[in-house]
Amino acid sequence: ADSGVEGKTFVIGTDTTFAPFEFRADGELTGIDMDLIRAIAEKEGFEVEIRSLGFNAALQALSSDQVDGVIAGMSITDERKNIYDFSEPYFESGIQMAIAKNDESIKGYEDLEGKTVVAKTGSEGETYAKSIADQYGFTVKSLDQSATMYESVKSGSAVAVFDDYPVLAYGVAQNNGLTTVTDKVPGGSYGFAVDKGKNAALLAAFNDGLAELQASGEYDQILDKYLADPT
Ligand code: GLN
Structure with missing residues (x-):
C-alpha cells in the first residue's frame, strides 16, 4: 500500500545544540533525534532535509509551515497539542x-x-x-x-x-x-511534531518507523550509542 511518503523529501526543523539529542560533531549534525529521524526515513522510504534552526525558531517555522516537522527534544504538552499533532512519545523527560x-x-x-x-x-x-x-x-x-x-x-x-x-x-x-x-x-515526554492537521502521512510514517525501530532493538542501540555508561 502507498504510505503517501515514499520518495518524498520532508524538511525537518531542529534545535541547534541540545546534546545528546542534536548537536554537531566534526561539523555533522548528530544525536539521538538525528539518528532516529534518519533511521525512520530510511525504513519508510522518504528523505529528510534537516534545518538546525534553534528551538523556538523551529516551532515558529512549523506553525507557519516553513518546515514539515520538528524533532528537537520537544515535549508533548496539552497546550502544544492545540496547535501541533504529535507522534507517540519516544523519550521521557x-x-x-x-x-x-x-x-x-x-x-x-x-x-x-x-x-x-x-x-x-x-x-x-x-x-x-x-x-x-x-x-x-x-x-x-x-x-x-x-x-x-x-x-x-x-x-x-x-x-x-x-x-x-x-x-x-x-x-x-x-x-x-x-x-x-x-x-x-x-515533564512531558518527547515527540515528533507536525503542524495541526498537516502532514498526517509523515506523522503516521514516523510512528510506524519508530515502532519498527523499537521492536528490532535499533531504538535501544541508538540510545546506547549516546547514553551508555562508559564504565
Ligand atoms: N523539552 C523542552 C521543550 O519542549 C525543551 C526542548 C529544547 O530545548 N530543545 O520545551
Whole structure:
C-alpha cells in the first residue's frame, strides 16, 4: 500500500545544540533525534532535509509551515497539542535546575531570591521557571540556545539555568562546568511534531518507523550509542 511518503523529501526543523539529542560533531549534525529521524526515513522510504534552526525558531517555522516537522527534544504538552499533532512519545523527560559547579551559595530555590536565572525561549524549562519565579523572588531571562544559557551561568551573569534533565545530565557528565542541586521535575515526554492537521502521512510514517525501530532493538542501540555508561 502507498504510505503517501515514499520518495518524498520532508524538511525537518531542529534545535541547534541540545546534546545528546542534536548537536554537531566534526561539523555533522548528530544525536539521538538525528539518528532516529534518519533511521525512520530510511525504513519508510522518504528523505529528510534537516534545518538546525534553534528551538523556538523551529516551532515558529512549523506553525507557519516553513518546515514539515520538528524533532528537537520537544515535549508533548496539552497546550502544544492545540496547535501541533504529535507522534507517540519516544523519550521521557522533564526539567531540572543547574548552577555553576563551584557555586557554594545555591543549595535550592530559596537561594535564588533577588537573582537572575536563564531558560530557553518557548521551552518547558522557561514555563517552569516562570511558574515559581514570584514564589522564590527571582527573575527569568530567556535565551534562544542551551549553549548560551550555560555560558551565562558559568560567567556569572545568571546564577542558574532551567533546562531538560537528560540534557543537563549529559553535559554535567562531560564536565561542562555545571552541576545540579535540586530534584528533577517530571515533564512531558518527547515527540515528533507536525503542524495541526498537516502532514498526517509523515506523522503516521514516523510512528510506524519508530515502532519498527523499537521492536528490532535499533531504538535501544541508538540510545546506547549516546547514553551508555562508559564504565
Ligand atoms: N523539552 C523542552 C521543550 O519542549 C525543551 C526542548 C529544547 O530545548 N530543545 O520545551
